[in-house]
Amino acid sequence: MSLTAVNSTVTPRIPPYLFDTDHRQRCLIQLRSKATGLEKYIYLSGLKERDPHLFYELTLNNLLEIVPILYTPTVGDACSNYSHIWRRPEGLYVSIESKGHIRDVLRTWHVGPSARIAVVTDGSRILGLGDLGANGLPISIGKLDLYIAGAGIKPTTTVPICLDLGTNTQKFLDDPLYLGVRCKRPGTEEMDAFMQEFMDAMKEVFPQLLVQFEDFSTDNAFRYLEMFRSKYRVFNDDIQGTGAVVLSGFINAAKLGSQAAGTRLEDQRILFFGAGSAGIGVAKQLISFFTLLGLTEEEAKRRIYTVDSKGLITADRKGLQEHKIYFARTDYSGPPLTKLTDIINYVKPTALLGLSTIRNAFSEDVVRLMASLNKRPIIFPLSNPVSLCEVDYADAVEWTNGSVVFASGSPYKPIEFEGKKYEPGQGNNMYIFPGLGLGTIVSKARHVTDSMVEQASIALSASLTKEEKDADLVYPRLIRIRDISAQIALAVVRAAQKDGVDENALFRNLSDDALLEVIQSKQWQPPSHRSPRL
Ligand SMILES: NC(=O)C1=CN([C@@H]2O[C@H](COP(=O)(O)OP(=O)(O)OC[C@H]3O[C@@H](n4cnc5c(N)ncnc54)[C@H](O)[C@@H]3O)[C@@H](O)[C@H]2O)C=CC1
Ligand SMILES: CC(=O)C(=O)O
Numbered sequence: 001m002s003l004t005a006v007n008s009t010v011t012p013r014i015p016p017y018l019f020d021t022d023h024r025q026r027c028l029i030q031l032r033s034k035a036t037g038l039e040k041y042i043y044l045s046g047l048k049e050r051d052p053h054l055f056y057e058l059t060l061n062n063l064l065e066i067v068p069i070l071y072t073p074t075v076g077d078a079c080s081n082y083s084h085i086w087r088r089p090e091g092l093y094v095s096i097e098s099k100g101h102i103r104d105v106l107r108t109w110h111v112g113p114s115a116r117i118a119v120v121t122d123g124s125r126i127l128g129l130g131d132l133g134a135n136g137l138p139i140s141i142g143k144l145d146l147y148i149a150g151a152g153i154k155p156t157t158t159v160p161i162c163l164d165l166g167t168n169t170q171k172f173l174d175d176p177l178y179l180g181v182r183c184k185r186p187g188t189e190e191m192d193a194f195m196q197e198f199m200d201a202m203k204e205v206f207p208q209l210l211v212q213f214e215d216f217s218t219d220n221a222f223r224y225l226e227m228f229r230s231k232y233r234v235f236n237d238d239i240q241g242t243g244a245v246v247l248s249g250f251i252n253a254a255k256l257g258s259q260a261a262g263t264r265l266e267d268q269r270i271l272f273f274g275a276g277s278a279g280i281g282v283a284k285q286l287i288s289f290f291t292l293l294g295l296t297e298e299e300a301k302r303r304i305y306t307v308d309s310k311g312l313i314t315a316d317r318k319g320l321q322e323h324k325i326y327f328a329r330t331d332y333s334g335p336p337l338t339k340l341t342d343i344i345n346y347v348k349p350t351a352l353l354g355l356s357t358i359r360n361a362f363s364e365d366v367v368r369l370m371a372s373l374n375k376r377p378i379i380f381p382l383s384n385p386v387s388l389c390e391v392d393y394a395d396a397v398e399w400t401n402g403s404v405v406f407a408s409g410s411p412y413k414p415i416e417f418e419g420k421k422y423e424p425g426q427g428n429n430m431y432i433f434p435g436l437g438l439g440t441i442v443s444k445a446r447h448v449t450d451s452m453v454e455q456a457s458i459a460l461s462a463s464l465t466k467e468e469k470d471a472d473l474v475y476p477r478l479i480r481i482r483d484i485s486a487q488i489a490l491a492v493v494r495a496a497q498k499d500g501v502d503e504n505a506l507f508r509n510l511s512d513d514a515l516l517e518v519i520q521s522k523q524w525q526p527p528s529h530r531s532p533r534l
């Protein structure tokens, strides 16, 4: 090219790549060239900043590849290392130091009153990784990416929040790069006062907002759900979202298990390994599995056993935490049962659910014992991320000779065992919260009621196609998440109407088909990508 030719260009030349329809492909290749999950996470975060539409389009077109990076398992690495990989502000920190003027901090977020959904963590129990303090922000960002990709919530109406209240993890307090305030977490009284001011300020600054509490430590998870659920539009994902997703998968798994054994569905006996916010949240939701079959609550409760780090939870144990009391057994009076195989031999469960954060807790003898008791043992190792999963999929298939009905919290790939293909399920609240949130938002429900959560779960379990059922799946394929979220949202709207908490009267007169169409029309799509921002 001659100098004259360059000088003759009056308007600046737009680099050709900006009109290159293969730019998506270029980005995918760049993404795939990164050696580690964390590098991929950093690349995608940069892409979202440079070109959000392209980012969401790529995510939607490559869900199976990208969701495990934005979300579990890789988001766990991103959180653990967040103070070191941080590039730019990408969420809102509300610090303990902003007490007294929290509303001013919230007003700095660019969205304002049009905000519809906030995911709020205090970083105190991120996945199963413990107290990560201010490093917890990526979990709020990742969940909101799933709201956008999975339910079609408009990106500009989302608010990722991390409450920066200190951390009790010394290594972060000692880390010179740590992003958060350098103090231990406050006591209950100070924390309660902070949370009350925060929720009041949220309602004032973002009047239409649905708040999703995420990854609060167990006591606070239960506490703030109870404190705020009848006053604000709020739900707790780890208790209610997880409860709903596991109920849904369990409904389908129990059909496979009972069919193989020739038993009644109500004969299921469920053993929970882990009795924190997730374990107890799921156990409470599974009560409805039995009550929907006609059993009383008391009869349902008798079919559920819970285990914590001290063993089978019994009512005679001293100093039992409040959230463990409901399921504590009153029918066992022998010496404490602490070994999982002993507990299984005593309970004879049809289903073993792990929410313990204990890697490989479902060892070979545990899994083989489950298989010896059941033709199709239901084994759901639900702890996240993969590094804390109670049993790997390949082991579960091998040790049960392929009979296991399996769902894990983080994704596993399909495997081949003795010439046959086996496909795992992913029992993760990501199947529920996008649809639950969408339904709550479009119905303008004042509160998230128990029946909205239950109906979300039932809609998910009913969403399997014939092909998915024939493949013995207990959850639909992730690729269909948008359609599934719309169906869940429809069920949630109907439940909100039944409970009289909806404020969108227009929807009441629509048929289900018409309402589904309206919901789908409200799902945001990334506009077909033309060029990055000029
Ligand atoms: N799949 C999903 O959608 C979800 C998965 N989870 C996962 O569930 C796990 C637990 O979360 P939380 O309940 O909030 O945590 P948590 O820390 O409150 O609960 C852990 C429970 O496991 C028990 N435990 C610990 N060590 C044990 C041992 N050696 N034997 C038996 N029990 C033991 C504890 O006593 C406690 O009851 C986390 O890994 C989290 O990522 C949480 C929410 C959703
Ligand atoms: C999935 C999720 O919410 C958790 O592991 O905490």
Ligand SMILES: [Mg+2]
Pocket (backbone or CB within 6 Å): 127, 214, 215, 237, 238
């Ligand atoms: Mg969570």
